[in-house]
Amino acid sequence: MIPAAFEYTRPSSVDGAVQALAEGGEDAKILAGGQSLIPMLRLRFAAPSVLVDLGGVGGMRDIHDDGEHIVVGAMATHHDVMSNQLIREHAPLIAQATATVADRQVRHLGTFGGSLAHADPAGDLPGVASALDATFEVAGPSGRRMVSASEFFVDYLTTAMEPDELLVAVHIPKLTGWGTHYEKFNRVAQAWALVGVAAAVRRSNGTITEARVALTNMGTTPVRAHGVEEALADAPADEGTLRDAAARAAEGTSPTSDLSASADYRAHLATVLTRRALHAAGGL
Amino acid sequence: MTKISMTVDGIQYEDDVDPRTLLVHHLRDRLGKVGTVVGCDTSNCGACTVLLAGKGVKSCTVLAVQADGMDVTTVEGLSGPDGTLHPVQQAFHNSHALQCGFCTPGMIMAAVDLLSENPSPTTDEVREGLEGNLCRCTGYQNIVRAVQDAAATMHATAPPTAEAAEPASTTEANAQEVPR
Numbered sequence: 001m002i003p004a005a006f007e008y009t010r011p012s013s014v015d016g017a018v019q020a021l022a023e024g025g026e027d028a029k030i031l032a033g034g035q036s037l038i039p040m041l042r043l044r045f046a047a048p049s050v051l052v053d054l055g056g057v058g059g060m061r062d063i064h065d066d067g068e069h070i071v072v073g074a075m076a077t078h079h080d081v082m083s084n085q086l087i088r089e090h091a092p093l094i095a096q097a098t099a100t101v102a103d104r105q106v107r108h109l110g111t112f113g114g115s116l117a118h119a120d121p122a123g124d125l126p127g128v129a130s131a132l133d134a135t136f137e138v139a140g141p142s143g144r145r146m147v148s149a150s151e152f153f154v155d156y157l158t159t160a161m162e163p164d165e166l167l168v169a170v171h172i173p174k175l176t177g178w179g180t181h182y183e184k185f186n187r188v189a190q191a192w193a194l195v196g197v198a199a200a201v202r203r204s205n206g207t208i209t210e211a212r213v214a215l216t217n218m219g220t221t222p223v224r225a226h227g228v229e230e231a232l233a234d235a236p237a238d239e240g241t242l243r244d245a246a247a248r249a250a251e252g253t254s255p256t257s258d259l260s261a262s263a264d265y266r267a268h269l270a271t272v273l274t275r276r277a278l279h280a281a282g283g284l
Numbered sequence: 285m286t287k288i289s290m291t292v293d294g295i296q297y298e299d300d301v302d303p304r305t306l307l308v309h310h311l312r313d314r315l316g317k318v319g320t321v322v323g324c325d326t327s328n329c330g331a332c333t334v335l336l337a338g339k340g341v342k343s344c345t346v347l348a349v350q351a352d353g354m355d356v357t358t359v360e361g362l363s364g365p366d367g368t369l370h371p372v373q374q375a376f377h378n379s380h381a382l383q384c385g386f387c388t389p390g391m392i393m394a395a396v397d398l399l400s401e402n403p404s405p406t407t408d409e410v411r412e413g414l415e416g417n418l419c420r421c422t423g424y425q426n427i428v429r430a431v432q433d434a435a436a437t438m439h440a441t442a443p444p445t446a447e448a449a450e451p452a453s454t455t456e457a458n459a460q461e462v463p464r
Contacts, residue, residue: 001325008303008349013313031350038345041304051303080340089434103416104397105330108339109346114342189415190328 003041004108008046010056014139014168017052021164022141024050030166031055031116032075035106052166060113060168063087069135069171074113081112091172092179095199097128100182103190113167116152119159121223122192127222128182131198131214134172140165145202153221178202181272181280184216187260193217194261195269197225197249199277201232208241208282218253219271226252228274237282246275254278287350290316293361301348308332310348311358315369319360319389323418330417333390333397334358340397342416359389363395371441372434381430383421391417397429404435 005257007024011017021028040046054060060075063084070085070086081087082098099117101107101124114135115125129149136147138161152160161167184196196216202209211232213225227248234242248271255266278284285300292315299314311317319411322344323331332343335357335441341342369377369403372395382388390415398405406415410431411424 002306002309005304008347010349010352032349034347035327035345038306038347042306042344053350072431103330104394104413105333105340105342105416106327108336109341110356113378189412234347253407 001044003038004044004047006041007050008053009050010053010057012056012183012232014057014060014166015038017054017057017166017170018141018164019138020052021166024048024052026163027053028157030117032117033077033111034114035110036104036114036150037119038173038242042114054166060240066171069173071137072112072170072172074110074111074167074169076116077102077183078107078112078115079111090174090176091132093128093132093200094125094172095142095181096180097198098186100124100193106190113170117161118169119153119157119212120192121156121222122181122217124184124193124196125218127196128198129170129172130202130222130224131212132172132175133212134170136167137169137171138165139168140169143150144168146171150224153218158218158268175200175202177282179186179281181277182231183280185269185273186257195266195273197270197273197277199274199281201278201281203237203282205248206237208235208237211245211278211281213221213274213277215249215253215274216272218250218255218266222252223253225249225251225253225270225274228278232278238283238284242275242278242282242284246271246278286349286352288349290348290354290356292352292356293358299348303347303349305348306344307334307336307346307348307351307356308343311343311356317358317416318361320358321389322385323386323390325437328418329387329390330394330414331387331390333398333417334395335393338400340394340416350451357393359392359396370396371437372399372431375430375437376427379426379430379433381423383419383423386417387417387421391427395427395434398431399435405431405451406438407432 027049029049030051058074094102115253137153180200184193198214200212213228217224231245250270252265254264257263289298324328327345334343394417410428
């Protein structure tokens with residue numbers, strides 16, 4: 001199908017993009033890599049009046065190290081992110097999860113920032129950003145502001161960004177000495193996650209000192225599995241701990257039922273996948 | 285209308301396009317590049333795969349305006365000037381890596397893209413590398429075999445003739461940043 005008509009603008013700076021969004025009004029929409037937006041345009045689920053293409057904005061694909069964080073430009077493609085040495089060294093969870101996103105072609109165009117701003121609960125990266133306590137750098141008419149992952153994801157396809165704001169970069173804290181793993185369950189190769197689990201575990205002398213676990217597609221936003229995290233904190237790093245902690249994975253979640261999986265099945269998957277993710281992340 | 289300029293299979297084109305035009309429709313309807321087909325129109329099947337700045341993309345999921353200033357290679361641009369088939373095309377022919385053939389242009393372009401990054405993929409790597417391409421005839425066995433045969437051919441002929449066998453744009457395009 002052919003998208004509904006829209007006006008198209010291609011600013012060359014972040015300020016220009018913010019201005020174009022303001023001028024475009026409520027129905028203006030940002031175009032990043034387009035791998036989620038263009039399918040929605042084609043089906044006419046979305047019919048923005050103005051598209052603001054960030055493809056011409058310089059510097060938004062950069063990935064750099066600011067000391068404490070790896071700062072990922074919102075327009076870095078999945079392919080850029082997966083193959084980036086800083087990410088592989090300091091945030092391997094992102095590289096691993098990104099490699100499971102869609103397929104090669106989509107990863108060549110789809111962007112890190114775009115998939116976070118799109119905030120699809122079945123997307124892999126919101127859960128990962130949530131587990132890593134990422135911070136989102138957002139630009140708007142009154143300047144830049146930083147939003148934590150816990151506040152960024154608000155609802156289904158909805159973030160804390162206002163209609164006149166855009167995502168510029170994501171700051172990922174370096175996790176030195178942690179083990180991490182993303183465990184994803186889907187029906188066929190390029191399908192969305194039925195459920196996914198992002199886990200980061202820090203061990204010291206046979207004890208788990210801290211763990212962070214976030215779930216993909218177990219609600220309208222990524223969900224931190226606080227029950228699991230509590231059960232792991234300062235617990236012995238053994239099979240029994242992981243099993244008991246993973247059993248709490250679905251606590252407080254509200255997964256949907258659809259053609260592929262019932263809510264009960266998703267809740268069961270969350271416990272199984274959490275156990276697998278913790279095993280891999282904890283090196284057990 | 286928005287003015288765009290792009291190089292397709294080595295020829296530069298300038299056109300005014302409606303911004304909502306998908307790249308695949310621009311290639312087929314405006315430029316006559318009907319070798320690139322529309323399979324599913326939902327970004328699933330990969331039949332419309334082309335190289336954009338040297339990287340495989342689904343041309344039904346790119347606006348023509350996003351490709352402004354960039355280099356596009358379609359399945360029609362793979363063969364040499366004398367009609368010699370690209371090693372991937374030749375391998376698909378030799379292995380009969382198709383049944384109805386509708387997915388073939390996309391499969392070939394996805395395979396060219398995969399081999400440009402991984403010149404000797406294992407069977408599993410070929411299957412995973414082609415996960416964005418569907419063959420509804422389920423003719424995957426011969427497709428995987430053809431990609432591995434093509435890899436072997438490209439290896440065997442690599443130092444002296446690789447440049448001649450590759451589309452002229454690929455080397456240059458790989459170095460080019462994809463502005464998006």
